[in-house]
Amino acid sequence: MAVSTQQRRPQDEDCLSGAKWALALNDSRFPMPRAVVPEELVREQACVPDSHLLVRDHNSPHDPAIPRGADIDLREGNVFKLVKESEAVFDDGCQSPAKLAWFLNDAWEVTVKRQQSGSSLRRLHDVPANFDVFRDRESPADDLICGDENVEFADGPVFDTRPVEVAIRINKQDVVFTIREPQVSTIKETAKAQGVSVEPDFVLYQKLEDGSFGPAIHDDRRVCLIEGMSFRCVATDDNS
Amino acid sequence: MKPLVEQAVNEVRATFKGHPVDADADSDGGAYVKVHDVDVGEKLSPKQVSVAFRITFQHPHADVYPHFLLGKVRRQDGQKLGKGFHNKQWEGHNEKLDATMVSRRSNRRDPAADTPALKLLRVIEWIREQ
Numbered sequence: 016m017a018v019s020t021q022q023r024r025p026q027d028e029d030c031l032s033g034a035k036w037a038l039a040l041n042d043s044r045f046p047m048p049r050a051v052v053p054e055e056l057v058r059e060q061a062c063v064p065d066s067h068l069l070v071r072d073h074n075s076p077h078d079p080a081i082p083r084g085a086d087i088d089l090r091e092g093n094v095f096k097l098v099k100e101s102e103a104v105f106d107d108g109c110q111s112p113a114k115l116a117w118f119l120n121d122a123w124e125v126t127v128k129r130q131q132s133g134s135s136l137r138r139l140h141d142v143p144a145n146f147d148v149f150r151d152r153e154s155p156a157d158d159l160i161c162g163d164e165n166v167e168f169a170d171g172p173v174f175d176t177r178p179v180e181v182a183i184r185i186n187k188q189d190v191v192f193t194i195r196e197p198q199v200s201t202i203k204e205t206a207k208a209q210g211v212s213v214e215p216d217f218v219l220y221q222k223l224e225d226g227s228f229g230p231a232i233h234d235d236r237r238v239c240l241i242e243g244m245s246f247r248c249v250a251t252d253d254n255s
Numbered sequence: 256m257k258p259l260v261e262q263a264v265n266e267v268r269a270t271f272k273g274h275p276v277d278a279d280a281d282s283d284g285g286a287y288v289k290v291h292d293v294d295v296g297e298k299l300s301p302k303q304v305s306v307a308f309r310i311t312f313q314h315p316h317a318d319v320y321p322h323f324l325l326g327k328v329r330r331q332d333g334q335k336l337g338k339g340f341h342n343k344q345w346e347g348h349n350e351k352l353d354a355t356m357v358s359r360r361s362n363r364r365d366p367a368a369d370t371p372a373l374k375l376l377r378v379i380e381w382i383r384e385q
Contacts, residue, residue, distance in 0.1 A: 227269035
């Protein structure tokens with residue numbers, strides 16, 4: 016099934032609003048309605064005993080407790096644990112970075128690095144090449160994450176995967192791929208296998224929407240294929 | 256100028272946005288085209304040249320060949336320009352200009368896929384690699 020109708024790149028439009036949020040608390044996942052939530056809401060959703068307080072987990076043994084009634088900004092860190100209120104420390108001098116949980120299909124991995132690339136996010140979750148990663152939004156239009164993309168934690172930590180099926184045009188013929196970011200050599204092999212008259216030594220160019228061609232895309236490059244992209248793949252020249 | 260030739264010229268203009276492009280109709284429906292301020296790399300002097308070529312009326316069935324670097328072009332290291340380069344005048348629309356001819360023939364050309372803009376991109380990249 017094609018995913019074209021629900022895929023888009025984050026830069027296409029303002030996509031920061033509506034990202035899904037979640038937090039990890041004592042090794043359980045709790046979806047949250049937005050990035051900044053009242054402490055009371057987290058207590059309710061996570062069934063926190065009244066005798067305990069939430070503690071934001073930093074990469075340090077001195078984790079500060081969240082005061083009752085405070086607003087919790089999950090963008091600052093979304094990994095929490097519980098402590099008995101009698102043992103809570105409210106020292107806010109903790110300099111260590113807060114832990115960040117990156118959720119993918121209900122599993123999560125924790126880092127302290129706020130910025131990932133699409134590739135590092137895939138490696139973090141060991142995503143197979145034939146699956147796309149999308150930033151999950153509160154709407155059907157999720158953001159496709161390509162390998163070279165900057166992925167900011169503060170833009171939303173919830174992602175999911177879907178099998179890749181993307182159709183592009185090469186030399187005016189449709190070619191379907193099941194890998195989102197193939198190497199150029201794979202693009203040529205796939206096009207040839209699907210009946211396009213190309214050879215391995217041909218040169219690939221993207222045809223842009225304004226009618227121009229981009230520069231040659233060499234064999235060692237990978238291309239993040241987006242539905243409807245158009246390419247030309249043409250023979251090299253000889254001296255005469 | 257035949258519509259398909261004009262379309263090819265427009266594609267050259269779009270691909271080389273920011274570069275002045277002159278296109279004069281020839282007497283057969285083709286066009287003499289000059290793309291100015293083309294960066295041909297650090298190895299040549301001057302580094303920026305005008306590249307001229309002719310899109311004949313047979314387009315898209317005919318190769319765009321050869322290309323001409325207008326003016327005197329040398330290698331920075333004093334060596335000869337090498338294979339593929341020849342001193343030959345450009346004969347365009349009511350003009351003859353000193354030039355260096357670049358002979359890159361597309362022997363496996365697919366007229367359904369290749370275009371004058373793509374050929375120019377390939378020729379420029381080849382020149383930069385010499």
